Amino acid sequence: MSDASLWTALADPHRRVIVGLLLERPRPVGEIADACGLSQPSTSKHLKVLREAGLVRVRQDAQRRVYALDPAPIAELDAWLAPYRKLWNDSLDALGRRLDETAATAATRGESSDEDNRAPDSKD
Amino acid sequence: MSDASLWTALADPHRRVIVGLLLERPRPVGEIADACGLSQPSTSKHLKVLREAGLVRVRQDAQRRVYALDPAPIAELDAWLAPYRKLWNDSLDALGRRLDETAATAATRGESSDEDNRAPDSKD
DNA sequence: ACCATGTATGCCTTGACTGGCATATAACTG
DNA sequence: CAGTTATATGCCAGTCAAGGCATACATGGT
Numbered sequence: 595m596s597d598a599s600l601w602t603a604l605a606d607p608h609r610r611v612i613v614g615l616l617l618e619r620p621r622p623v624g625e626i627a628d629a630c631g632l633s634q635p636s637t638s639k640h641l642k643v644l645r646e647a648g649l650v651r652v653r654q655d656a657q658r659r660v661y662a663l664d665p666a667p668i669a670e671l672d673a674w675l676a677p678y679r680k681l682w683n684d685s686l687d688a689l690g691r692r693l694d695e696t697a698a699t700a701a702t703r704g705e706s707s708d709e710d711n712r713a714p715d716s717k718d
Numbered sequence: 719m720s721d722a723s724l725w726t727a728l729a730d731p732h733r734r735v736i737v738g739l740l741l742e743r744p745r746p747v748g749e750i751a752d753a754c755g756l757s758q759p760s761t762s763k764h765l766k767v768l769r770e771a772g773l774v775r776v777r778q779d780a781q782r783r784v785y786a787l788d789p790a791p792i793a794e795l796d797a798w799l800a801p802y803r804k805l806w807n808d809s810l811d812a813l814g815r816r817l818d819e820t821a822a823t824a825a826t827r828g829e830s831s832d833e834d835n836r837a838p839d840s841k842d
Numbered sequence: 843a844c845c846a847t848g849t850a851t852g853c854c855t856t857g858a859c860t861g862g863c864a865t866a867t868a869a870c871t872g
Numbered sequence: 873c874a875g876t877t878a879t880a881t882g883c884c885a886g887t888c889a890a891g892g893c894a895t896a897c898a899t900g901g902t
Contacts, residue, residue: 598731605729606860607722617801623879636861638880643859657869657878665806668799672806675792677741682789682796730890747849760891762850767889781848781899 597674600667603647608632609640613663616650620662724791727771732756733764737787740774744786 603609608630615621615629627637641661644650648667653660727733732754739745739753751761765785768774772791777784 601729605725665802668802669806671799675795678789678792682793
């Protein structure tokens with residue numbers, strides 16, 4: 595039931611930044627604090643929240659504690675919004691169809707400007 | 719960047735419930751309040767938050783206000799966690815591969831290695 | 843116009859969260 | 873063992889969000 599804590603953990607902007615940093619690579623606390631412009635104690639507290647949400651794991655390296663991202667809870671998030679993704683894909687579909695019709699009516703208008711907003715999912 | 723309001727909006731359990739309800743179908747405020755076990759005023763406030771986060775839209779039907787889900791911001795969420803999804807897919811892949819190997823080798827009792835990165839003294 | 847229904851807003855209290863500072867704790871170094 | 877580095881924790885104050893209640897606002901019906 596890390597559900598609640600998961601959302602709460604990610605609700606904080608600083609913590610999202612931290613998670614972003616850890617996405618690039620594992621980092622020790624000091625580095626994170628520095629990158630976030632936060633004090634070390636605050637950073638430690640945020641990391642504690644993330645840890646309790648299961649979002650990060652710690653590895654001890656001498657006196658340093660290197661935090662790394664744990665992707666599992668993110669999967670949970672993804673699972674949560676799966677139903678909504680369907681809905682939004684439908685919307686895009688409808689939009690696409692409408693555009694398609696328009697394009698058909700307007701004949702060739704050479705428009706491929708749309709960025710790929712499709713679900714990047716490769717699994718189902 | 720995902721709107722801060724989006725995360726804040728979804729950080730609240732009641733609001734997630736509301737969003738879930740609206741996923742099924744659009745509903746008037748009273749119905750939502752009833753389903754959530756919240757007072758009508760509280761519900762209205764939550765809906766306001768969701769509205770300002772762009773998550774819901776209102777349609778006026780007589781004195782009723784029928785709220786419906788707007789899937790667009792959810793797409794934003796999805797976009798945010800896209801990079802993480804990659805990571806977690808890799809993890810699953812690696813896990814699958816590891817299990818596969820283990821099954822293949824079968825003889826070695828699990829090479830425990832260091833998959834337990836928990837802090838040894840995590841106390842509260 | 844009056845009243846009923848449905849919803850939004852304002853006020854207030856309470857509780858949670860955040861950040862900083864000082865300090866305790868743990869681990870390495872000489 | 874003392875000293876230094878790296879991190880965690882406790883305490884405090886400021887902020888903010890959530891829920892309840894009363895009430896204002898809007899729409900429809902008679």
